[in-house]
Amino acid sequence: MYDRQTNPPQPAPDSQPFDLLRVPLVGNLLRRRHARTVLQIPLFIVAALMILHGLWGPQLAPKNLATTLTWVHFRGALVLVLLLAGNFFCMACPFMLPRNFARRFVKPRRNWPRALRNKWLSLALFVGVLFAYELFDLWGSPFWTAWLVVAYFAGALAADSFFKHAPFCKFVCPLGQFNFVASTVSPLEVKVRDLNVCEGCRTKDCIRGRREEPESPVVIQRGCELALFQPRKTGNLDCTFCLDCVQACPHDNVGILSRLPAEELLADGMRSGVGILSRRRDLSALAIVFTFGALLNAFGMVSPVYALEGWLASTLHVQQEAPVLGLIFTLFLVAEPVILLGAAGWLTTRWAGRGGGVLQTVVRYSYALIPLGFGVWLAHYGFHFLTGLLTVIPVAQSAAAGVAGWPILGEPAWHFTGLPERAVYPLELGFLGLGLFGSLLLTYRLAEEEPSARRVRVFAVWAVLCVALWASGLWLMSQPMEMRGTFLGN
Amino acid sequence: MHLRGETPDGARRRVTFGRESFLTRGLRLLAAVAFAFALLGVACRLTEPTPDFQVQHDVSPSPPGVGRPATVSLKVIDFLSSKPVSGARIQLEGNMTHAGMTPVFAEAKEAEPGRYRATLEFTMAGDWVVLVHAALPDGRKIERQFDVKGVRAD
DSSP states (O other): OOOOSSSOOOOOOOGOOGGGGGSTHHHHHSSSTTTHHHHHHHHHHHHHHHHHHHHHSOHHHHHHHHHHHIIIIIIHHHHHHHHHTOOOOTTOOOOOHHHHHHTTTTOOOBBBOOOGGGHHHHHHHHHHHHHHHTTTTTGGGGHHHHHHHHHHHHHHHHHHHHHHSSHHIIIIIIHHHHHHHGGOSSSSSESSHHHHHHTOOOHHHHHHHSSSTOOOOOOEEEETTOOOOOGGGGGGGGOOOOOOHHHOOTTTTTEEOOOTGGGGOOOOOOBBTTBBBOOOHHHHHHHHHHHHHHHHHHHHBBTTHHHHOOOOOOHHHOOOOHHHHHHHIIIIIIIIHHHHHHHHHHHHTSSSSSSSOOOHHHHHGGGGHHHHHHHHHHHHHHHHHHTTTGGGHHHHHHHHHHHHHOOOOOOTTTTOOOOOHHHHHHHHHHHHHHHHHHHHHHHHHHHHHHHHHHHHHHHHHHHHHHHHHHHHHHHHHHBBBOOOOTTOOO | OOEEEEEESSSSEEEEEEEEEEEHHHHHHHHHHHHHHHHHHHHHOOOOOOOEEEEEEEEESSSHHHHHHHHEEEEETTTTTBBBSOOEEEEEEEEESSSSSOEEEEEEEEEEEEEEEEEEEOOOOEEEEEEEEETTTTTTTEEEEEEEEEEBOH
């Protein structure tokens, strides 16, 4: 166990971790200067096809590339890659391609406003996307799904054309924030190989960028645009895996190294570009919304949500979905976390005797909920991904036939679907169990920071909360799925 | 607002009328681009073909239940002559409104001239969209769709 006021320990020289950049072929590809662009181009083409098909293709969600790829394949592949590797979707993010192209002509000179240098704006946008997803039935609308993709492109272009560095990724992108939080439980991290090498480094190219000459204003390889100084960077928060630091480091001292998933959430030392976790209420709120939002998003696809909507509508005498949905979001993303986490924090301070106040306790322990929240996202998105894995084939065949005028890729095989639900259900339970295990382990390790007399009580309080959230996730996954495109059904 | 103008000494320079922040200019540009895209999108959605045939449908029970066979009755009518169309081959395809779900298929049999009947078994609660793929006796093909809302879980 290490001192959590500092960063996780560096591995001993004789026990070097796995380094993806040293794997033949894959490592060679990723180390190339334009590796990111090579990965972005295919996704950019796919995104362009999705937009075109979403706007002008068939407006039935299962027949359209925009809805099929976005809500079935992209989300599922995203969480599985985050689970098995790291934040590689941010690495291959297509939204950055037009932005990088525009920056050849537009050199932003302004800094992102100081008041917005936190996660509150992106948190609001994250909730906004979840809300819009339910309100406008984005899962059933190719047209609006295409517009959502366009909005991401426009947002990235606008933010990064006006402001220096990468404010869209760090402070705006809701998807990026999801990836940052989820990647804290990933097994890979962009990390310094040997800190001793950094101690001797004078140029700090990983953050300043590599220049023609040390004092030259001309940067030939940019450094980290998200203000993560490699020697003082801890974990995956705010890291887009862009590998600019890998390219910029003159000592070839940055790799993609293996690590213990979620261990970074225990560290409470100063992190470059992030600060101290226990003092970041915005990050804590993001972790909480990430966890409770996972349950809410899954709740939106099962039968009981319609009963609740119907009851609320009749009680409040309203027929519009927005106020009812707004109330449900307020209940699940504000009232429920405040009550549950407030009660846990209060019990931790009063019953278990932890010092520091309720809010500080909640902020510190809220990060332990991330694995559980990720487990729920995994179970939900994994379900759609695995049960609809092959549906992209007939949709692509149909889209190609629509463009070419004849079945150039063959007649659409609409019977292609994916794994049966009964085969996926055990996996969902496994993901949920994995999430609970991770959260309990983190809670236990955090409780170890407390004096021995209080540990058991502190752990008991947060363990009960974790089990309660896990049980609600379990209940959700066992409910019959129901997708409606209309408020209150018929 | 900026205009190109000339000062009394004859030099050309940019004249600024009022202050307009870069953010305002950016937002204005963004709004213009979004408006153009919206117009394009709406225009494309307005182009619907004129129907030559009318397909009337009825689903029983309504709403259907999951796992219980639902009878879909169809009546195909020539829109111009108002006569029922007999001898068509009709395939039904039921899709959830969410992508990635297993579709259901059925072939409709002609019960009486111009009237067809099929049995669909919905596999999930919620809103479904049923596609009607019909091949007419003269070789023409028609595609129609209708909603089956609120399929019950019980």
